[in-house]
Amino acid sequence: MGSKWAKVWPPLMAMIAFLLVWQGAVFFFRLEKWFLPGPAAVVQEAISIWPRLWEHTAATIRLTLLGFSLGALTGIIVGGLLHLVKRVKLSVYPLLVLSQNIPIIALGPLLVMWFGFGLLPKVLLIILVCFFPISVAMMIGLANSDPRLMNYMQMIGANKWHIFRRLELPHALPYLFSGLKIAAAYSVTSAIVAEWLGSSKGLGYFMQLSSKGFMAPRVFAAVLITITLSMSLFGIIALAERWIIRWQPRKEGG
Amino acid sequence: MTSALEVREVHKRFGRGGAAVDVLGGVSFAVEEGEFVSLIGPSGSGKSTLFQLIGGLEQPHKGEIRIGGQVTTGQRGHIAYMPQQASLLPWLTVAGNVELALEVAGTAREEARELTGSWLARVGLESYAGEYPHVLSGGMQQRVSFLRALLTPRSLMCLDEPFGALDALTRMQMQQWLLKLWEANRRSVLFVTHSIEEALLLSDRIVVLSASPAVVIRELRVPFERPRSETLWTDPEFNRLKQEIYAQLSQGEPAAR
């Protein structure tokens, strides 16, 4: 119990100090709300418009979860298939890397142009952003199993399926989870971008609307919620990881 | 009667051209049905390489390998295997690891589970059945690794220096343990070791390899009665044989270079 506190309180103190300095600066320099609101004003604003804010948040959560799940599924399948068919992997891999250099800010409007303002282009955007870190993590994990264990499996005459299912796949799981954690953060921000580019609901839309109206407290409130969403998704994945990967010796303390 | 294993004039070379190294220079020997044969040779003489050939992971340059009378050169899936490091899969429990080896060898899942459960109890490991390997000591992991090979329904067991990584005391305990288990369940075994005492204690026959390119420089039958015990160590014949093999090993090495 004590060691848990020792881990939690330094970042917590830093956080509180940051909020205090922020609030203090706003107060001390007499900054206008529309220019830079203090944390207290942001929370106040969020509470006063909560029903509307929650509607937008719910829309963003739905979009993020849909895009993330489909992206994760695509990433896992693509990673697994490319690993099993080595020749395809060699030819497709550079293309995959290349595709990651297309800025989403350019990709977004194109997708909207091709697929309209509905759900499809937004989900596609998130899938495109998500699946890459996941499939790469998956492939690296699958390709790097312990050579001694590999030798053992081959010596006892294990076939390709046994090797994949019992050696490579379990070995790839921790890699996969770190890919999922990275993709989780990406998927929330991509959802925001997608909503910003063409939507009538969601936090991205709400941020755009508020910033055009110089309503900084609302923008900040939306940002705060975005961060919370991102961290929650990360937390859920970390929990799932602990629940699924139980065979590793737990690290004690720091 | 067909032998459990026959190695005939096996040659193996790694690399090509000027950089090529001859590791095996025509090795021949056999393991009879139910016989325990130890393979001794200097480090680097190609014992592990020979196992990779028997396991079908490598192809010999020349020569052939027969298991149970059938030519199996370059074919996998004919042997039960125990490597030097326990090599238990960390994500499977102790029971899961044993079951996996059986399943790979074609045992039905239900049967594998029953067999594993009853054998773990028989060797006193039942309380670890549900544990992951990392909580086991090195000696215990090797017991599981041996059990996994013993239960695999294949006619030949290949053990590559299974006790090489253990401390002296654990090693002695493991030798006794293996001796008892094997004497109760005679399987055909090919056993690699660096320890002459270990080979004398456990085997029916010892095959001595030269330094690489390895050839068989000596084969001898171990004359001691079974069941054996550690009192063997005090037997004058035991020490005489030990000296003899030791002399052979140390003169065989420079001669082959």
Ligand SMILES: Nc1ncnc2c1ncn2[C@@H]1O[C@H](COP(=O)(O)OP(=O)(O)OP(=O)(O)O)[C@@H](O)[C@H]1O
């Ligand atoms: N894949 C390979 N490519 C090239 N050389 C190899 C390869 N595998 C083994 N060798 C060489 O073959 C020789 C024999 O190696 P091997 O591991 O079979 O010896 P060993 O008798 O098992 O030795 P030890 O008793 O130390 O385990 C060594 O010189 C090694 O460098």
Ligand SMILES: [Mg+2]
């Ligand atoms: Mg070796």
